[in-house]
């Protein structure tokens with residue numbers, strides 16, 4: 001009852017509150033079952049139980065009840081704010097789809113898929129699809145608000161000045177996330193550090209067919225749908241400048257589902273998705289994503305969401 005009364009007083013002050021705080025109040029008031037996922041993502045640890053947010057002793061209650069409404073409400077709001085976990089800013093991702101080589105017709109679908117995934121997770125998403133959009137973003141100021149960069153079907157030598165390449169790599173190594181999808185390994189061949197960071201370069205696509213995926217790490221975020229249904233039709237890459245030594249392979253090709261004589265690698269090791277650390281930064285790559293149908297496939301969507309969340313530090317191996 002006391003809490004109700006104080007909340008009522010708090011509501012009287014609501015028109016004076018900044019929008020950010022009002023949004024937070026609405027967030028706290030929403031049903032728990034709807035908010036569980038958002039709480040986990042925004043706070044990265046369980047939010048305190050609402051009942052623990054306002055705790056008063058009897059003497060505090062008497063004192064508060066004696067105070068004028070506006071003052072009491074202000075105390076309640078201050079108490080709530082101090083007792084609950086401080087909300088972090090929404091995550092912000094930058095999706096780069098600029099091409100200087102082959103242009104996949106799945107790029108529009110990729111942009112839409114990533115936008116929908118971001119909206120569902122309550123992330124903000126910026127898109128860089130032109131030279132100017134990219135050069136504006138890959139700068140110290142442009143990178144500052146970004147938590148993760150995705151290269152989705154980028155190709156060729158993207159226009160990033162040498163000094164900004166250095167800034168980009170320092171940004172990743174400082175603990176940010178980078179995700180490459182499909183042709184992201186067919187990108188920036190003249191920038192060695194990029195090739196090392198993403199984990200290898202595209203070296204032709206010997207197979208365009210239905211393949212069976214081998215789930216190398218079923219505990220990596222987003223692996224469950226492929227573990228249950230591992231066949232997928234897509235353009236399948238082989239890589240050069242690639243080795244297992246500096247990465248954690250998550251998915252590879254079940255070689256019984258392909259004609260390995262079409263491939264170049266002597267070790268016949270055809271990885272599809274992996275994760276690695278670049279300094280303190282987390283890098284995730286998947287070579288799937290050539291066909292529009294793949295981008296629309298819920299299994300692929302859960303796969304990339306798992307990788308993105310891992311690269312942002314929101315998910316760990318289960």
Ligand SMILES: [Zn+2]
Pocket residue numbers: 104182183235289290
């Ligand atoms: Zn392709």
